[in-house]
Amino acid sequence: DAKTTQPPSMDCAEGRAANLPCNHSTISGNEYVYWYRQIHSQGPQYIIHGLKNNETNEMASLIITEDRKSSTLILPHATLRDTAVYYCIVPNTDKLIFGTGTRLQVFP
């Protein structure tokens, strides 16, 4: 898998936007960026994915730089329930391999 680098932890105030960065400088042209999150010890949950265009769904937005070497997951109005570990994954196989992710703490 293309290597991804994420900050180990971040804080965000409730109601504010949470911007979670991910570096994937070795990504190749046809590799997608996937984001999952894991709340406490539950199974990971899919959030969003993209190739080169920005993407938005009901959960989040994904901004991918033009050179595709980095991306940012945006939770526009973070709530306490968004406290979780967020994983940025660039797989080059047909299986998800999770790294260490970013532990996002949303505080009141």
Next chain:
Amino acid sequence: EADIYQTPRYLVIGTGKKITLECSQTMGHDKMYWYQQDPGMELHLIHYSYGVNSTEKGDLSSESTVSRIRTEHFPLTLESARPSHTSQYLCASSDQTRALYGYTFGSGTRLTVV
């Protein structure tokens, strides 16, 4: 509304016992996976299957074994449990069309070997 079920949720067992962790899904997914996660640590893929009679080892070496006799069922077995096997085991499945963004995870089995 989980369509993938793992049993038991919690298991405390003595060293040397044989155990089987159950995983079943009702979505007709061909692909199924087992991940292992120690508290506060990374998820590691230990086994996967592309369909009936297909099983492969994942990126993390594991003493466990798996079988896939039916599409919906993907049990994981430890022949002789040891304290080092204490961990959480998460099962997942995905279908061909949604692939990497269509993973559905079970609630996990938290195993403690004493």
